Amino acid sequence: MKKTSLTGTSLVALFVFVLCALIGFWGCAIETGSDPDDTIPLAGPSSVQVTAADKALVLQWTKVAPAQGIVPVYEVYYSANSDSSKADKYGTVQSNDSNLVRTSIDGLTNGDIYYVWVKAVFVGLGASKLSPTTSGIPIPPPPTPGTLTITPGEEMIQINWDPVENAFTYEVYYRENAGGDAPPSDADMKTVSEAGAVVFGLTNGHSYTVWLKAVNTAGNSPAYSSGSGTPAAATSAPTTAPAIEKITVTPGDNKLALTWDQVVGVPRYTLYYGITNEFASAAALPETVPANAPTVSADITSLANDTKYYVWVQSWNSQSARDTSPKSGPVEGTPKAKDPIDFGNVKFELGKAAAEYIFAQDLPPSVFFPEGRPYTDRLTRVQETALGNLFTDGIAWYIRKNYPDENIDFVFLNGSYIDNVLPAGTVTVGGLMAIIQPDSRNRDKLYLLTLTGVQLKQFFDDVAAVVHTGRGGPHETGFFGMVSKEVNYTIQYPTAPDLPTTLPDGDSEAYYHGFIKPGTLKINGQDIVDTAVYRVCTTDYVLSGEFYTNLYTIHHDNPEADSRNLDIFPWRGVAAYIYDQGKITPYLDKRIIIEGGIPLPPPWIPGNLAKP
Secondary structure, eight states: OOOOOHHHHHHHHHHHHHHHHHTOOTTOOOOOOOTTTOBOOOOSSOOOOEEEETTTTEEEEEOOOBTBOOOOOEEEEEEESSGGOOOOEEEOOOOOSSSEEEEESOOOOTTTTTEEEEEETTTTTTEOOOOOOEEOOOOOOOOOOOOOEEETTEEEEEEEEETTTSSSSSEEEEEEESSSSSSSTEEEEEEESSSSSEEOHHHHHOOOOEEEEETTTTTEEOOOEEEOOOOOOOOOOOOOOOGGGGOOEEETTTTEEEEOOOOOOOOOEEEESSSSSGGGEEEEEEOEOOOSEEEEEEESSOOTTTTOOOEEEEEETTTOTTTTTTBOEEEOOOOOOOOOTTHHHHHHHEEEESBBOEEEEEEOOOBBTTTTSOOOGGGGGGGGGHHHHHHHHHHHHHHHHHHHGOOOOOOEGGGGGOSSSSSSEEEEEHHHTTBOOOOHHOOEEEEEEEEEHHHHHHHHHHHHSEEEEEEEETTTTTGGGEOOEEEEEEEEEOOOOOOOOOOHHHHHHHOOOOOOOOOEEEEETTTTTTTSEEEEEEEGGGGOOOOHHHHHHHHHHHSSSSSOOOOOOHHHHHHHHHHHSSEEEOOOOOOOEEESSSOOSHHHHHHOOOOO
């Protein structure tokens, strides 16, 4: 073996390189010899978030550390061609005090795809390579949806409308005995990605008003569509079953996933299955499947792989009976184990996203930003998001499937774990990995921890006190919580003055910290019991004590407590969930409600909490 030795210069270079690596300053450019190419490359943005706007693309990326004391500026390039050598330079962006750098490329054509690159320029040292290719399509806000068709059912109303161009999602609001062109602040809301929705849990004989608007990252539709309906108790069984040609069966590992077209006015369905095509010998799922529009979906699990099953879908209401309610003909499916996920292949397909999981959006002006905010805000740091719900619910599914004896109660992640949008369409390993905060991608691990009810309340006091600036930017907003569907709570923030009042930074701090609204913190719909124990799935990063000091103290002062590091990257659990589901759809369910403070998109509502 050939021996080598390090010169003094090399030793210094190696020391500085290691130091830079340890503290994360990959922007250090170090000469290691006389060869001009013998340098450690200058750092540039590792990824660029692109958000569609009207005739524009809004860009933001994580700031690069100085190199040899020189703070970089950033050059932005774009092209209608994916070849970076043909890109045009759009302009230069200065660094700022935030951890994020933001800008927009204006004057673009809506509907055309544009490719974007950014590089860091260190005056006197050189420049980084271009960032990986990112693309976006400028779009206008969606138009107002047309006339709503509202069909009452038993304890439900079904709402249908024609899809509108450029709508990522639709927000459906509903309220009993209400009226007006817009929903009141206390109206209930659900989000859907397709044109159609069913609202459940309503009172028969009571009138409900429904409002609808379309949403994308460029804005909302200019007005609401509205209508009303009155649920009524069923007097007879349904008369129509789902058409067999409209039922799709997708095999999975020990399961069959079914979708079918909603039958107008039917509130629920029962699924039957067996290994023969004789309905009389089929078993029924113990729970009925709630309706949805325009399509309904359900899984039949715990099946045997490589065995053919027959399935029937039966329309159902309070007047139904097994032998008399209409049912579809049998459809067939054979469960089959999937190949393992190849995490080494960034192009490995996990599934499909029915719509974009919005990550950033322009937020309303406030006394903190009286001129408005000309760039997008990272919503996982300020409110409940479909992205946060996907990750927490996906991890909960993964733990319960692979570690059933752990009996977790819920999952908690910090909002900054997610760092980019999940576009509609094919979801790949690389695409999912790319939306994770770079420092967390291969560092954060899942951790299981047992807490008493008292300790859990202390933890959520910290969660509510996290800084909330309404901009998803600095001041530790990355610790805003994301929780799985078992958890519900409302955070109250002190109500800021109305515009045109303005608040200097020094006067605004008191408005940033929230409180759990009394009576709203629930686990599986129940109040937390002080003496009970709860099993929480989070990450070792959350437990590190960087913000949640109560949790850190509880964990480190009780080494004998029942805890476990699973040595699993959280996003890989989400990948397994998407792979199992095949198709994922954005959803909000008001598990976290923001009240007061800085105006946000729904489900934020105005508040009246006084400044402390």
